[in-house]
Amino acid sequence: MTDMYTMVKRAKADPEVLNELIQLFEPKVNKLMKRTNPNDMADLSQELKIMLIQSAYQYDLNSVPGFWEFKDKYKKEES
Template sequence: MSEMYELLLQAKEEDETAMTELIEKFEPKIRKLSGSLPASEREDMEQELKIQMIRSIRKFDIDKLTPFWSCYGKK
């Protein structure tokens, strides 16, 4: 399994270290998304993006994922 997937599973289990590591891995993307905002709004937007990321990780239901290869077996 990939490192990101493992971190996601750990973060879902309330592992704060894993959650922090996931957020750190997405920090460049978060900064890029907020980069076009005025400096006065940038920090608030970055904080909101991190909050939404945490909420999404907690709500994510791994059991509802369709296995990648299952789409190719059906005809």
């Protein structure tokens, strides 16, 4: 399985990878659909997938912190 960072990076370059990304989240979307009104399921599912696609395209891959930045931020939040 590919990590999320790599999938998003590939999805920005190749729209076909978006299908893989959507399929990855499909079980979670389906689980959430069980909590909704049956009349709204299709619309809500489509909206969630649109939001997933938008998030993938808008995500700034260069802003991902390195290990040490993450560690320092976590340490500051603990204090």
